[in-house]
Amino acid sequence: MHPIVKLVAQRLALGLLLLFAASILIFAGTSILPGDVAQQILGQAATPEALENLRRELGLNEPAVTRYFSWLGGILQGDLGTALTNGRDIAESLSSRLSNTLFLAFWAAVIAVPLAIFLGLLAVRYKDRWPDKIISGVTLTTISIPEFMIGYVLIYWVSIKWGMFSSVAIINDSMTLGQKLNAIAIPVMVLTLVVLAHMMRMTRAAILNVMQSAYIETAELKGLGMLKIIRKHAFPNAIAPIVNVVMLNLAYLVVGVVVVEVVFAYPGMGQYLVDHVSKRDVPVVQACGLIFAAVYIGLNLIADIVSILANPRLRHPK
Amino acid sequence: MNDQLKHLSERVTKGLMTRREFVGRAAALGVTAAVANSMLATAAKAEGPVKGGTIKIGASGGESTNTQDPALTASEVPLYNLRHWGETLVDVGADGSLEMRMAESVEGTADAKKWVFKIRKGIPFSNGKDMTPDDVLMTMQRHSNEDSQSGALGIMRGIENMAVDGDNFVVELSTGNADLPYLMADYHLMIQPGGGMDNPGAGIGTGPYTIEFDEPGVRHGFKRRDDYWDSENRGHAEFSEQLVLNDATARTAALQSGQVHMINRVDPKVAGLLDRAPNLTVKSVAGRGHYVFIMHVDTAPFDNNELRLALKYAINREEMVDKILRGYGSIGNDMPINGSYPLFDDTIPQREFSLEKAAEHYKKSGHDGSPIILRTADGAFPGAVDAAALFQQSAQAAGIPLEIKREPNDGYWSEVWNVQPFCASYWGGRPVQDQMYSTAYLSTADWNDTRFKVPEFDEMLLAARAEIDEAKRKDIYSKMGRMLRDEGGLILPMFNDFVGAIGNNVGGYYDDPNGPLMNNKAPIKCWLTDA
Numbered sequence: 097m098h099p100i101v102k103l104v105a106q107r108l109a110l111g112l113l114l115l116f117a118a119s120i121l122i123f124a125g126t127s128i129l130p131g132d133v134a135q136q137i138l139g140q141a142a143t144p145e146a147l148e149n150l151r152r153e154l155g156l157n158e159p160a161v162t163r164y165f166s167w168l169g170g171i172l173q174g175d176l177g178t179a180l181t182n183g184r185d186i187a188e189s190l191s192s193r194l195s196n197t198l199f200l201a202f203w204a205a206v207i208a209v210p211l212a213i214f215l216g217l218l219a220v221r222y223k224d225r226w227p228d229k230i231i232s233g234v235t236l237t238t239i240s241i242p243e244f245m246i247g248y249v250l251i252y253w254v255s256i257k258w259g260m261f262s263s264v265a266i267i268n269d270s271m272t273l274g275q276k277l278n279a280i281a282i283p284v285m286v287l288t289l290v291v292l293a294h295m296m297r298m299t300r301a302a303i304l305n306v307m308q309s310a311y312i313e314t315a316e317l318k319g320l321g322m323l324k325i326i327r328k329h330a331f332p333n334a335i336a337p338i339v340n341v342v343m344l345n346l347a348y349l350v351v352g353v354v355v356v357e358v359v360f361a362y363p364g365m366g367q368y369l370v371d372h373v374s375k376r377d378v379p380v381v382q383a384c385g386l387i388f389a390a391v392y393i394g395l396n397l398i399a400d401i402v403s404i405l406a407n408p409r410l411r412h413p414k
Numbered sequence: 415m416n417d418q419l420k421h422l423s424e425r426v427t428k429g430l431m432t433r434r435e436f437v438g439r440a441a442a443l444g445v446t447a448a449v450a451n452s453m454l455a456t457a458a459k460a461e462g463p464v465k466g467g468t469i470k471i472g473a474s475g476g477e478s479t480n481t482q483d484p485a486l487t488a489s490e491v492p493l494y495n496l497r498h499w500g501e502t503l504v505d506v507g508a509d510g511s512l513e514m515r516m517a518e519s520v521e522g523t524a525d526a527k528k529w530v531f532k533i534r535k536g537i538p539f540s541n542g543k544d545m546t547p548d549d550v551l552m553t554m555q556r557h558s559n560e561d562s563q564s565g566a567l568g569i570m571r572g573i574e575n576m577a578v579d580g581d582n583f584v585v586e587l588s589t590g591n592a593d594l595p596y597l598m599a600d601y602h603l604m605i606q607p608g609g610g611m612d613n614p615g616a617g618i619g620t621g622p623y624t625i626e627f628d629e630p631g632v633r634h635g636f637k638r639r640d641d642y643w644d645s646e647n648r649g650h651a652e653f654s655e656q657l658v659l660n661d662a663t664a665r666t667a668a669l670q671s672g673q674v675h676m677i678n679r680v681d682p683k684v685a686g687l688l689d690r691a692p693n694l695t696v697k698s699v700a701g702r703g704h705y706v707f708i709m710h711v712d713t714a715p716f717d718n719n720e721l722r723l724a725l726k727y728a729i730n731r732e733e734m735v736d737k738i739l740r741g742y743g744s745i746g747n748d749m750p751i752n753g754s755y756p757l758f759d760d761t762i763p764q765r766e767f768s769l770e771k772a773a774e775h776y777k778k779s780g781h782d783g784s785p786i787i788l789r790t791a792d793g794a795f796p797g798a799v800d801a802a803a804l805f806q807q808s809a810q811a812a813g814i815p816l817e818i819k820r821e822p823n824d825g826y827w828s829e830v831w832n833v834q835p836f837c838a839s840y841w842g843g844r845p846v847q848d849q850m851y852s853t854a855y856l857s858t859a860d861w862n863d864t865r866f867k868v869p870e871f872d873e874m875l876l877a878a879r880a881e882i883d884e885a886k887r888k889d890i891y892s893k894m895g896r897m898l899r900d901e902g903g904l905i906l907p908m909f910n911d912f913v914g915a916i917g918n919n920v921g922g923y924y925d926d927p928n929g930p931l932m933n934n935k936a937p938i939k940c941w942l943t944d945a
Contacts, residue, residue: 129824129825130825130828130829131825131827131828131829135827135828136828137486137488138486138488138563138565142565142828143567143568143860144860145560145562145567146562146563146564146565146567149560149561149562149563150563153561153563179479181479181480181481182479182480182481182615182630183481183615184630189478248663248667251663251664251667252667255667255671256667256670256671259671262671262673263664263667263668263671263673264472264659264664264667264668264673264674266632266633266657268627268629268633358660358661358664359661359663359664360664361632361657361658361659361660361661363629363631363632367478367631368478368631371477371478371479371631372478372479374477374824375477375479377479
């Protein structure tokens with residue numbers, strides 16, 4: 097069997113095991129939280145009778161282990177079940193939330209990833225001179241400011257003062273692509289500013305690391321131009337760490353943007369998950385948790401495969 | 415001068431001039447701001463409602479876990495939803511009077527034990543069927559039967575028997591209750607076809623709108639019904655949309671940039687600044703909601719009334735209103751009733767902040783000096799953590815060792831409130847005194863969060879309930895208020911205003927102390943002047 101196919105198969109099997117472990121952790125975690133879904137739904141207005149009736153209807157009087165296995169049985173048959181809080185089909189609500197999250201992450205990545213790598217290369221080219229310092233200074237500043245702050249500042253200037261883009265990023269299916277992009281313009285800017293520095297700095301560091309190798313010196317002595325050396329000799333050898341960081345940031349764009357979602361009222365998965373955690377709606381939390389875990393595992397798998405493909409030495413493990 | 419003002423106010427209602435400009439010009443003509451504003455309101459009314467357009471509200475208090483089932487409604491966004499598609503038997507008007515909705519009239523017997531609601535005829539549900547007294551009965555049954563999960567279960571408890579008699583819906587009580595019609599205005603009790611037994615979350619009712627789209631935690635959309643029975647007064651906009659904006663800054667930004675026409679819950683900290691924006695007005699209404707620190711009177715050390723009094727004297731109410739509410743509120747008097755309630759006795763003396771009296775009562779209590787733990791969380795009420803800190807400071811000055819324990823928001827209502835002996839909390843207020851007292855201060859009340867169980871108080875409450883003579887009732891309520899003020903476990907430093915904001919192109923707004931944004935009816939009763 098081709099080593100790469102074998103690796104993918106191994107990783108996928110491990111991934112499934114990890115997902116299973118994650119589902120147990122999530123279930124245990126939500127069970128430890130104080131209060132249950134019936135109490136959270138009725139809130140301050142709960143009377144003992146109403147609580148008892150709601151618990152009975154939702155099947156919360158069953159032992160936790162029974163509830164976990166009945167949930168697992170459903171999942172194995174591809175049934176995510178219905179939300180305890182409002183009886184909606186989880187698969188249906190989740191698919192629109194997930195596609196929104198991916199939509200936002202996609203456009204943020206389309207802008208942020210090439211820009212970060214380009215700025216990284218530029219910083220290497222002008223190492224320790226003013227372009228390098230400006231790039232590092234600005235990107236490190238934006239990553240150090242909390243993202244909601246960047247969001248508020250951009251809303252104030254771009255949306256309220258200049259009236260350019262919408263401050264509310266609520267999108268729906270009846271909107272055209274243009275309208276959707278208009279709605280998510282400011283959140284995409286915020287996310288770009290937030291993830292830029294990490295990828296840019298890693299590109300810069302990885303290439304600088306390679307630049308100290310003997311073969312780069314040789315290339316320089318041969319009289320090759322700086323940009324050409326970086327592009328043809330340094331970059332291919334620096335791909336592995338860069339891809340790793342890019343994947344990490346992509347994963348962040350999918351699973352870690354709840355703050356941005358709240359600020360812009362974006363209907364993504366983060367807000368959806370948080371709402372259901374605070375209501376102890378275990379089936380939904382489980383489903384979201386599994387998807388987030390799968391995204392992480394999948395992106396890491398891709399990063400590993402790309403590293404191996406980019407580095408022949410890793411293809412033949414001893 | 416009058417002609418000039420009239421002309422100016424017409425310009426405002428047509429949207430040619432902002433309210434702020436108008437008030438400025440009016441001032442130049444020697445008219446005070448209050449008079450100018452009331453002139454505007456008259457001008458807007460004279461213009462009459464404008465039909466059409468899409469009115470949008472940006473509201474906090476919505477989650478992706480929300481449902482359209484009235485029984486499970488507990489936060490503001492689902493409540494706006496209910497107002498769109500549903501209606502109750504009666505409403506409580508802004509002046510505290512009863513407004514007939516699904517009931518045409520209501521009559522009670524002299525002992526207030528039997529109430530007859532005459533149900534309107536020929537009012538269609540949005541599914542095309544006419545509403546009948548049977549639907550009313552089944553709705554009430556769903557909220558009060560053994561399987562009920564309804565938030566209204568508590569108020570339905572005193573009902574002994576319900577029946578349909580021809581066109582009438584008849585309620586019989588075990589003890590008389592002169593305020594029963596007010597209970598029927600509770601927002602959970604939206605009349606649904608077949609009582610909503612089959613599909614409680616279908617969103618079918620007799621309200622002015624039907625659901626167009628329903629994305630919990632994101633947005634809710636409604637379309638006006640052509641066959642609505644009261645289209646003169648409600649349902650002016652062709653479409654109504656509700657955006658769920660839980661983030662305070664997102665809400666104000668959306669209003670400022672014109673993406674929504676009204677927002678709820680303006681943070682008092684920014685209300686003053688926001689009001690300076692040119693295209694909107696901050697609306698603050700004194701209501702019955704209040705922020706409280708509650709002690710369990712049956713748990714040591716709070717079972718000692720001297721200690722309770724010490725704590726009541728040690729809280730600086732004026733400072734709380736200034737710093738926590740930024741002036742958007744009024745001071746409280748350790749009883750849950752204020753001037754917004756009918757039959758309020760304003761001769762009850764106001765408790766003043768007094769370190770000497772606090773120290774004196776503390777000394778009398780003989781407390782051993784161990785720390786008194788006050789639990790609080792951001793979610794208890796806006797500013798609850800800061801309020802607790804202020805309380806701690808002033809208590810310390812009186813020599814009372816108050817210690818703050820900060821709890822997580824998450825789980826606060828199930829783990830701390832009504833469980834721990836001393837914590838911060840809030841109440842939304844009720845339309846009438848009886849309902850407020852029986853919700854939280856009757857011995858048998860589920861939400862007796864101060865564990866105040868005094869037979870004498872219960873007797874007075876029941877006596878007042880059945881008393882038809884208003885003067886006598888007022889007298890009993892006054893005694894109850896005083897009793898709670900001096901012996902209760904409730905430290906009530908402030909009543910909070912409802913603070914919202916509307917764009918200047920919104921017509922038909924009026925202040926309603928029953929709830930935020932016209933008792934959550936602004937989207938269905940307001941219109942767009944530029945529609």
